[in-house]
Amino acid sequence: MSAEVAPAGRRVWYRVFSRHAMNIALLMAAPMLIAEPLSKSLTLLRDPDIWWHLANARLLLTTHHFIQVDPYCFTVMGQRWINWEWLSELPFWFSYQWMGLQGIYLFTWLILAANTLVLYWRGYATSRHAGAALWAALIGLALMTVNAGPRTIGIAYLAMSGELAILEAAEQGYSQLLWLLPPLFCLWINLHGTWLIGLVLLAIYIACGLVSLNVGIFEQNSIPARERNRLLLVMAASVAATIVNPYGWRLMWEPFDMAFKQKLSVSVIDEWQPLHLSMPQGKVAVAAIFLMVLANAIRSRKWKLYELAFVFLAWYAAFAHMRFLFFAAVLTTPLLARDMQRVFFTESDKKTIPAMNALMVVGAMCVILWAIPTKAQLESRLADMYPLKTIGEIQPEWRTLDWFPLGGMMDLASKPNAIDSRLDSFDHYGVLGDYLSMMSGQNAFELLEKYRIDHVLVKKSMPLAYLLERSTAWRVLSREQAEGGDEFVLFAKGGGSGMGSGDSSHTKDELRP
Numbered sequence: 001m002s003a004e005v006a007p008a009g010r011r012v013w014y015r016v017f018s019r020h021a022m023n024i025a026l027l028m029a030a031p032m033l034i035a036e037p038l039s040k041s042l043t044l045l046r047d048p049d050i051w052w053h054l055a056n057a058r059l060l061l062t063t064h065h066f067i068q069v070d071p072y073c074f075t076v077m078g079q080r081w082i083n084w085e086w087l088s089e090l091p092f093w094f095s096y097q098w099m100g101l102q103g104i105y106l107f108t109w110l111i112l113a114a115n116t117l118v119l120y121w122r123g124y125a126t127s128r129h130a131g132a133a134l135w136a137a138l139i140g141l142a143l144m145t146v147n148a149g150p151r152t153i154g155i156a157y158l159a160m161s162g163e164l165a166i167l168e169a170a171e172q173g174y175s176q177l178l179w180l181l182p183p184l185f186c187l188w189i190n191l192h193g194t195w196l197i198g199l200v201l202l203a204i205y206i207a208c209g210l211v212s213l214n215v216g217i218f219e220q221n222s223i224p225a226r227e228r229n230r231l232l233l234v235m236a237a238s239v240a241a242t243i244v245n246p247y248g249w250r251l252m253w254e255p256f257d258m259a260f261k262q263k264l265s266v267s268v269i270d271e272w273q274p275l276h277l278s279m280p281q282g283k284v285a286v287a288a289i290f291l292m293v294l295a296n297a298i299r300s301r302k303w304k305l306y307e308l309a310f311v312f313l314a315w316y317a318a319f320a321h322m323r324f325l326f327f328a329a330v331l332t333t334p335l336l337a338r339d340m341q342r343v344f345f346t347e348s349d350k351k352t353i354p355a356m357n358a359l360m361v362v363g364a365m366c367v368i369l370w371a372i373p374t375k376a377q378l379e380s381r382l383a384d385m386y387p388l389k390t391i392g393e394i395q396p397e398w399r400t401l402d403w404f405p406l407g408g409m410m411d412l413a414s415k416p417n418a419i420d421s422r423l424d425s426f427d428h429y430g431v432l433g434d435y436l437s438m439m440s441g442q443n444a445f446e447l448l449e450k451y452r453i454d455h456v457l458v459k460k461s462m463p464l465a466y467l468l469e470r471s472t473a474w475r476v477l478s479r480e481q482a483e484g485g486d487e488f489v490l491f492a493k494g495g496g497s498g499m500g501s502g503d504s505s506h507t508k509d510e511l512r513p
Contacts, residue, residue, distance in 0.1 A: 018352065031141060034142060052412065053408075076431060086190060092107060102375055108149065111158070122334040126334045146281050201310065285319075314330075402456075419432070
């Protein structure tokens, strides 16, 4: 009897603590070490978007109505605005309601870890080698850190990975899975505007499949007529599915609006700028491209047209706009895993040591538990980054011009403000251009009068603060220390003696919106 039990026990031991178990544990811990927003620097709370995302979700759940006009900023109050990421905001709100700032941290970590694990799974499916899939996923994670904060786009990229996994399965003969794409796009359009990129990828896949090519590195047979018809029906159904949303065609138009009608917004947002190779992510991008080129130079393989099209699209987008490094990771990581396996991981990965795997799993779990910040740590970091006391004292009747990264926090605190980091409607109605002029000190007093601004909350180092401190028409109401030695200054319009009038220092008390 014992002779039979022992082999069974060993089989369970080998199965539980397999190489995959170790790799999954390592990839779960890696975001907390590699991604700056999740590391001990805790910069995820600096992301200005998360606060108005939370305010949007709260408004939806309390009023039971989808946002149709701007509900926050007096400069565009009542103007048409749609919440085009409403569905992906809800899990952030539930996490925040459940665990406060820790909930935001944990959900952000889970989204980044889930994206990394999906890259690992897709990389293993193409390479059939756990080591190659692990290293490719780590490279992908390093690229994804460009958007590693509490961003709704992380949820959308899970949908994109799902689409690509379906296409990869179809290449292996599971073409019936293509019918999962229409419901995926029905969900995706309510998560984020990247659904349009997903449709572009599907169109590229179909178009490349119409060509039969066998020359040089290319080896592709055209899709049989029956499969081609299926793909075209799936494409049509996927496009039709995007109309299933609370805003109809207006939500479908939003990505086009961003691309063609928000030029100023795109020009001032850092993540829309070209990729700088001096950035850590830029160096990783170069290394990923180098590895792929080197692997194919040493031991080339046959490529399908859509694979090369995806690779070129991914890296063109990433170098044009650094935010698309995440996109490049999703598209290229499985292909990189296959190339790395062919050249650098030629030995089998079947042999493994369960005891060592178990030790690595335990170590990874310890890292995760160690890295999770306490509530007090998160509240302290939030107080370092935002003038919470000052925001709490802003009155409902004030017309406060704010530094736009503060706008989301003011939205969540139900404080009137001029602008927040959504920027889209502010670009449409000319508010963004006027805001940039005021902050730079150009025509500042005329524009403050135009919008009937009576209070201003900015950093002391900004040109507008310099002007207001030296104006007899404005006075300082309060100052509050900011991260990095700077300070936030709240100005009020009205009689005063200029710099320092009415000054009172604030402590870093916690704001509870």
